[in-house]
Amino acid sequence: MEGVDYLIDERKKAQFDVEAMKVAWAGSRQAFELSDRMAKLVANDPAFEKFTRPMLSRKELFKNTLRKAAHGWKLIVDLRLTEEEAKWLRLYIDEPAYTDLHWGMFIPAIEGQGTEEQKKKWLPLARRMQIIGCYAQTELGHGSNVQGLETTATFDPQADEFVIHSPTLTSSKWWPGGLGKASTHALVYARLIVGGEFHGVHGTLRKLVISLNSAVGKPVSNCIAIELGGSLTSSRHYCGDIGLKFGNGAYNTMDNGVLRFDHVRIPRDQMLMRVAQVTKEGKFRQSDVPRQLLYGTMVYVRQTIVSDASKALSRAVCIATRYSAVRRQFGSRNGGPETQVIDYKTQQSRLFPLLASAYAFRFVGEWLKWLYTDVKQRLEANDFSTLPEAHACTAGLKSLTTTATADGIEECRKLCGGHGYLVSSGLPELFAVYIPACTYEGDNVVLLLQVARFLVKTVSELGYKQPVGTTAYMGRVAALMQNNCTVRTVEDWLNPGAIVEAFEARAARMSVACGRQLAKFENPEEGFAELASDLVEAALAHCQLIVVSKFVEKLQQDIPGKGVKQSLEILCYVYALFLLHKHQGEFLATGYLTPKQAVLANEQLRTLYSKVRPNAIALVDSFNYTDHYLGSILGRYDGNVYPKLYEAAWQDPLNDSDVADGFHQYVQPILKQKLHSAKL
Numbered sequence: 001m002e003g004v005d006y007l008i009d010e011r012k013k014a015q016f017d018v019e020a021m022k023v024a025w026a027g028s029r030q031a032f033e034l035s036d037r038m039a040k041l042v043a044n045d046p047a048f049e050k051f052t053r054p055m056l057s058r059k060e061l062f063k064n065t066l067r068k069a070a071h072g073w074k075l076i077v078d079l080r081l082t083e084e085e086a087k088w089l090r091l092y093i094d095e096p097a098y099t100d101l102h103w104g105m106f107i108p109a110i111e112g113q114g115t116e117e118q119k120k121k122w123l124p125l126a127r128r129m130q131i132i133g134c135y136a137q138t139e140l141g142h143g144s145n146v147q148g149l150e151t152t153a154t155f156d157p158q159a160d161e162f163v164i165h166s167p168t169l170t171s172s173k174w175w176p177g178g179l180g181k182a183s184t185h186a187l188v189y190a191r192l193i194v195g196g197e198f199h200g201v202h203g204t205l206r207k208l209v210i211s212l213n214s215a216v217g218k219p220v221s222n223c224i225a226i227e228l229g230g231s232l233t234s235s236r237h238y239c240g241d242i243g244l245k246f247g248n249g250a251y252n253t254m255d256n257g258v259l260r261f262d263h264v265r266i267p268r269d270q271m272l273m274r275v276a277q278v279t280k281e282g283k284f285r286q287s288d289v290p291r292q293l294l295y296g297t298m299v300y301v302r303q304t305i306v307s308d309a310s311k312a313l314s315r316a317v318c319i320a321t322r323y324s325a326v327r328r329q330f331g332s333r334n335g336g337p338e339t340q341v342i343d344y345k346t347q348q349s350r351l352f353p354l355l356a357s358a359y360a361f362r363f364v365g366e367w368l369k370w371l372y373t374d375v376k377q378r379l380e381a382n383d384f385s386t387l388p389e390a391h392a393c394t395a396g397l398k399s400l401t402t403t404a405t406a407d408g409i410e411e412c413r414k415l416c417g418g419h420g421y422l423v424s425s426g427l428p429e430l431f432a433v434y435i436p437a438c439t440y441e442g443d444n445v446v447l448l449l450q451v452a453r454f455l456v457k458t459v460s461e462l463g464y465k466q467p468v469g470t471t472a473y474m475g476r477v478a479a480l481m482q483n484n485c486t487v488r489t490v491e492d493w494l495n496p497g498a499i500v501e502a503f504e505a506r507a508a509r510m511s512v513a514c515g516r517q518l519a520k521f522e523n524p525e526e527g528f529a530e531l532a533s534d535l536v537e538a539a540l541a542h543c544q545l546i547v548v549s550k551f552v553e554k555l556q557q558d559i560p561g562k563g564v565k566q567s568l569e570i571l572c573y574v575y576a577l578f579l580l581h582k583h584q585g586e587f588l589a590t591g592y593l594t595p596k597q598a599v600l601a602n603e604q605l606r607t608l609y610s611k612v613r614p615n616a617i618a619l620v621d622s623f624n625y626t627d628h629y630l631g632s633i634l635g636r637y638d639g640n641v642y643p644k645l646y647e648a649a650w651q652d653p654l655n656d657s658d659v660a661d662g663f664h665q666y667v668q669p670i671l672k673q674k675l676h677s678a679k680l
């Protein structure tokens with residue numbers, strides 16, 4: 001029946017003010033209202049329908065994405081939306097598109113790496129969408145190893161131009177989103193060659209009308225904005241889409257592209273020159289702006305990825321939680337209703353840590369936003385001192401949150417049993433769209449290795465250099481190595497100080513142990529390679545500490561609303577104690593915890609799950625997601641799952657007719673035992 005709220009009893013159980021929690025989740029009342037307005041704008045516009053998306057052919061799908069992007073841009077212009085509003089609008093349209101790279105990578109890179117003159121030239125065009133840009137770094141042969149990129153940008157002083165060339169097949173640009181079909185410009189990384197010398201991979205912006213029959217060059221990275229328009233139709237051989245990707249619909253809405261240069265010429269002033277310049281006379285000059293400046297853009301991009309992780313995980317958790325309250329299996333007494341699957345302890349122990357993680361990632365994302373502002377201000381004041389730490393921290397958090405989210409979405413699918421496997425549950429497409437986040441903007445393992453390198457360096461410098469920011473706890477390394485956990489009772493684990501110290505001690509001890517192991521190797525690089533798995537574990541322990549401590553810090557703030565802070569405290573403990581339970585081997589192996597203390601933590605965790613249970617639905621309602629954004633029959637706000645699943649089945653194209661195409665041709669002959677005479 002339409003209009004009935006099947007989850008009303010669940011909503012009545014809430015022990016906190018849901019409206020206030022919505023504000024806490026959004027970050028402020030203003031942020032809540034803005035995001036709510038944009039969500040409704042999209043949800044109420046039929047142009048943004050997405051139910052049929054997984055059934056479209058690739059061409060239909062892509063055209064549909066282009067249409068939605070155009071409609072979205074029209075709204076942004078007509079309604080004079082602010083940049084912030086436009087960002088939320090694009091998010092709620094919920095369809096990966098070239099616009100993501102244009103706004104998320106192309107523009108920020110020019111802002112960060114272009115000179116004032118270059119910004120003046122390119123940014124107005126980009127912001128009005130008179131040009132569409134993508135970010136072309138990765139090549140067929142190299143992604144993680146940026147120094148291995150092969151595309152060349154060779155300076156020709158006579159013509160005052162760069163010659164861009166792909167010397168090998170493996171040097172073809174491969175993967176950039178928006179490159180395949182939509183972009184007019186690309187920010188291309190290439191090896192810079194001036195006067196016959198290589199000058200590394202630098203950020204360079206070039207605008208180039210590609211005549212795709214031309215091109216040349218040699219090694220290192222430069223960002224170059226290349227104008228792709230016009231020539232593409234006649235030279236498709238050089239630029240196109242790389243082909244279908246994982247899942248139905250999903251990321252196939254994006255034209256990830258391939259681009260090969262054949263001595264393509266672009267004017268010299270199209271190299272992004274904030275960090276390094278090439279003069280008209282052919283002189284290469286590093287500016288006095290440190291190369292770490294490039295980290296600024298990276299910090300920005302990665303903080304948005306962490307924020308997206310909390311959105312993706314909270315969506316999956318919202319679907320799984322609502323459906324777990326609707327779904328009943330076993331336990332009927334005297335013909336009464338069966339048990340809601342959310343009441344099974346196994347379901348709770350799989351679902352509630354993910355719910356807590358969604359909140360934890362939300363708050364660490366909020367903190368990262370602050371960190372980015374801080375980094376930006378410091379960069380503007382030419383203070384680069386905190387950049388390495390900020391860089392390591394964002395790299396680690398990107399890795400941790402995206403891995404946990406990808407795994408968490410899949411866990412939510414399993415939590416929804418068979419129906420979770422239906423595309424109409426929303427979970428398969430969410431998973432397919434989300435998982436490349438573990439790979440793009442830095443492979444997650446490669447990123448953790450970078451964090452580990454930073455940690456080992458921090459440990460080795462402890463005697464004379466004060467660790468800063470998220471590594472400040474290393475300054476107390478002696479105490480953290482010496483003092484052991486003082487927890488004696490189950491209740492003692494409800495102490496943020498005890499929890500944070502446990503995570504600090506584990507992280508510090510693991511990093512120090514890695515440092516000691518490394519010291520045994522004559523060649524540090526050999527040692528690093530040999531100990532890579534242990535180093536990754538130490539890096540992860542450090543990153544988990546960051547998330548736990550930022551959650552704890554959040555709770556030290558004033559959070560208004562009846563029961564809101566208390567509910568968040570419970571989630572914070574769930575997040576921390578779940579991790580402690582999951583990684584108890586490490587806590588025990590480092591000697592900080594005793595087996596008895598680990599058991600007490602697990603006992604407390606069980607109690608906490610019972611406290612989450614009555615609030616579960618209200619906690620996911622607090623994400624304030626519209627049914628349109630969730631895109632899931634199982635996660636519907638009203639819980640009216642079964643009739644809607646049944647209806648949706650009839651919308652599948654296979655059900656357009658009773659007899660499927662091919663039935664008479666290929667099934668009938670089998671049934672009639674006439675396969676040998678059938679035309680197959």
Ligand SMILES: Cc1cc2nc3c(=O)[nH]c(=O)nc-3n(C[C@H](O)[C@H](O)[C@H](O)COP(=O)(O)OP(=O)(O)OC[C@H]3O[C@@H](n4cnc5c(N)ncnc54)[C@H](O)[C@@H]3O)c2cc1C
Nearest residue numbers: 135136137138142143144175176177436439440441442445
């Ligand atoms: C959907 C999607 C969108 C993308 N969009 C863009 C884009 O817009 N622009 C762009 O330029 N690129 C883009 N990329 C490319 C992306 O940035 C790269 O795929 C990513 O950097 C990983 O590099 P790779 O593919 O070379 O992986 P590889 O480095 O080849 O990784 C393969 C395996 O090797 C392991 N490995 C690699 N190096 C090490 C090491 N040193 N130690 C231990 N293990 C290692 C990795 O962990 C992984 O398991 C996109 C990719 C995807 C999937």
